[in-house]
Amino acid sequence: xxxxxxHKIIVYSILVLFSLYFLFPFIWALITALKSETEVFSFPPKxxxxxxxxxxxxxxxxxxxxxxxxxxxxxxxxxxxxxxLISCSLVAYGFARYDFKYKNILFxxxxxxxMIPWDVTMIPLYMExxxxxxxxxxxxxxxxxxxxxxxxxFLLRQFLMNIPKDLENAAxxxxxxxxxxxxxxxxxxxxxxxxxxxVLNIILVWNDYLGPLIYLNDQTKYTxxxxxxxxxxxxxxxxxxxxxxxxxxxxxxVIVFAFAQKYIVEGISGSIK
Amino acid sequence: MFTKKKKEKKFTLVRKRVxxxxxxxxxxxxVVFTLGPLAFSLIMSLFxxxxxxxxKFIGLDNFNKMFTADPQFYDSLVxxxxxxxxxxxxxxxxxxxxxxxxxxxxxxxxxxxxxxxxPAVVSGVAVSxxxxxxxxxxxxxxxxxxxxxxxxxxxxxxxPKWAIVTIVIASAWGVGSxxxxxxxxxxxxxxxxxxxxxxxxxxxxxxxxxxxxxTITPTILFNVITSVIAALQQLTLVLLLTxxxxxxxxxxxxxxxxxxxxxxxxLGYASANAWFMFIIILLLTLLIFKSSSAWVFYEAxxxxxxxxxxRK
Numbered sequence: 402x403x404x405x406x407x408h409k410i411i412v413y414s415i416l417v418l419f420s421l422y423f424l425f426p427f428i429w430a431l432i433t434a435l436k437s438e439t440e441v442f443s444f445p446p447k448x449x450x451x452x453x454x455x456x457x458x459x460x461x462x463x464x465x466x467x468x469x470x471x472x473x474x475x476x477x478x479x480x481x482x483x484x485x486l487i488s489c490s491l492v493a494y495g496f497a498r499y500d501f502k503y504k505n506i507l508f509x510x511x512x513x514x515x516m517i518p519w520d521v522t523m524i525p526l527y528m529e530x531x532x533x534x535x536x537x538x539x540x541x542x543x544x545x546x547x548x549x550x551x552x553x554x555f556l557l558r559q560f561l562m563n564i565p566k567d568l569e570n571a572a573x574x575x576x577x578x579x580x581x582x583x584x585x586x587x588x589x590x591x592x593x594x595x596x597x598x599x600v601l602n603i604i605l606v607w608n609d610y611l612g613p614l615i616y617l618n619d620q621t622k623y624t625x626x627x628x629x630x631x632x633x634x635x636x637x638x639x640x641x642x643x644x645x646x647x648x649x650x651x652x653x654x655v656i657v658f659a660f661a662q663k664y665i666v667e668g669i670s671g672s673i674k
Numbered sequence: 675m676f677t678k679k680k681k682e683k684k685f686t687l688v689r690k691r692v693x694x695x696x697x698x699x700x701x702x703x704x705v706v707f708t709l710g711p712l713a714f715s716l717i718m719s720l721f722x723x724x725x726x727x728x729x730k731f732i733g734l735d736n737f738n739k740m741f742t743a744d745p746q747f748y749d750s751l752v753x754x755x756x757x758x759x760x761x762x763x764x765x766x767x768x769x770x771x772x773x774x775x776x777x778x779x780x781x782x783x784x785x786x787x788x789x790x791x792x793p794a795v796v797s798g799v800a801v802s803x804x805x806x807x808x809x810x811x812x813x814x815x816x817x818x819x820x821x822x823x824x825x826x827x828x829x830x831x832x833x834p835k836w837a838i839v840t841i842v843i844a845s846a847w848g849v850g851s852x853x854x855x856x857x858x859x860x861x862x863x864x865x866x867x868x869x870x871x872x873x874x875x876x877x878x879x880x881x882x883x884x885x886x887x888x889t890i891t892p893t894i895l896f897n898v899i900t901s902v903i904a905a906l907q908q909l910t911l912v913l914l915l916t917x918x919x920x921x922x923x924x925x926x927x928x929x930x931x932x933x934x935x936x937x938x939x940x941l942g943y944a945s946a947n948a949w950f951m952f953i954i955i956l957l958l959t960l961l962i963f964k965s966s967s968a969w970v971f972y973e974a975x976x977x978x979x980x981x982x983x984x985r986k
Contacts, residue, residue, distance in 0.1 A: 409780060523948070662788065667858075
């Protein structure tokens with residue numbers, strides 16, 4: 402395709418315009434977080450603070466138990482990721498590499514669970530977790546991950562379907578048992594889709610607000626999302642520390658995304674085909 | 675091919691139980707965390723079920739109340755559908771435009787791809803805090819910028835007419851994930867198709883209409899369904915950005931169900947509400963699927979058949 406100079410200028414200007422929409426709110430949040438109390442409520446708003454107050458971040462961090470929130474979010478994120486990786490790889494392998502009775506019905510069932518609105522299971526799940534004595538603990542946020550999630554299983558299964566069947570048959574002839582085949586042959590080739598699942602799960606779980614909102618009531622159990630939201634709810638006018646902590650909350654998923662962008666872009670194309 | 679299949683069958687017969695061991699985690703999870711709750715929710719919808727105290731069987735009274743005695747049900751339903759009607763086409767259109775932009779072979783395009791996707795990895799909590807501050811009618815930077823352009827910005831979060839627009843703008847900030855789905859699909863279209871069209875004298879617009887759009891119809895279908903479902907269930911932003919207000923102008927259906935359950939403690943009634951939404955989503959999805967045979971071209975199916983053929 403030949404690209405003229407005029408065409409280029411048009412494309413770049415549209416790109417820059419869109420970038421303003423996607424990027425400016427972040428920049429504005431950062432500017433706000435670095436302002437002084439008087440600057441933040443001045444009108445017209447100042448675009449560059451006189452002295453950027455980096456200490457705002459430390460003050461905000463110490464004003465609430467954000468260390469605890471951060472730790473809780475870390476625990477939930479790491480454990481759910483481990484749970485998803487183990488369970489989804491096993492289940493996807495079962496669906497992709499074997500023929501068995503009721504397989505198709507079970508797989509359709511699995512896919513259809515993706516359509517169930519969150520509202521429907523929200524109440525009974527709350528009561529169930531209450532019965533287990535899990536309310537106000539991190540368990541309801543962590544344990545279900547060890548039983549897989551439909552979307553992740555689907556993604557992995559699509560990947561595994563494309564591997565020739567001869568692979569495990571050769572290993573079977575060599576005397577490997579079924580679990581060894583999964584563990585020694587298939588797990589290593591699943592590195593890319595497993596990374597994608599880990600990344601998607603980290604972003605999803607770190608950002609989750611509704612789960613923690615329903616299951617946690619004690620401040621010492623709060624995750625970052627819930628802690629930040631409740632901080633904002635109570636101290637609506639303390640916009641500087643709120644913005645500072647919002648930026649802190651954004652950092653982990655952004656870092657993960659920066660490292661794994663390649664997997665996300667490639668993984669998405671694999672999932673829809 | 676036939677004998678090979680037979681052989682495989684023998685292998686799997688020997689290990690009849692093994693596949694079930696592999697999928698066991700999902701089966702347990704499905705029963706305990708999906709099927710059980712789903713059935714229980716249906717039962718609850720037939721009860722007057724307070725959070726404390728005895729549950730009482732009342733038959734279809736919850737549904738009766740919903741359809742005949744609760745105007746908020748209709749209000750919330752209308753607001754949510756209105757939101758979906760604005761949000762879904764807008765989101766699809768923007769995602770498609772962005773995807774086309776980032777497939778342009780020009781310098782620095784990867785940076786733009788990253789910028790456009792970035793908000794999609796940010797929590798709804800952060801999105802609502804950041805946009806809430808941007809939209810602030812007293813100190814908000816948005817209305818200041820608009821005033822520089824000679825436009826008097828509305829009272830975004832205070833004016834019932836504009837509150838829903840703020841939710842749309844803030845939700846559309848996460849359009850990056852849909853953009854990426856379109857992007858990978860468009861990138862997968864063989865270059866020769868465009869070259870051939872070019873030789874035949876088709877301009878860029880003609881190429882877009884006759885090649886790009888027909889090829890990506892399955893992806894459009896996928897994106898329509900997922901964004902309709904997401905729009906109908908929007909809750910986080912409403913809870914945090916507007917709280918359903920002002921004057922209940924953003925009292926979305928998700929908030930209606932949530933408040934009935936956890937604020938008014940009418941668990942049975944909320945279950946009935948939730949089941950109604952479930953059925954609406956099922957019907958809509960079915961409708962979209964049904965209509966899809968008229969406009970979706972399954973190139974992927976043809977491809978798969980070819981692939982399968984090769985393997986055999």
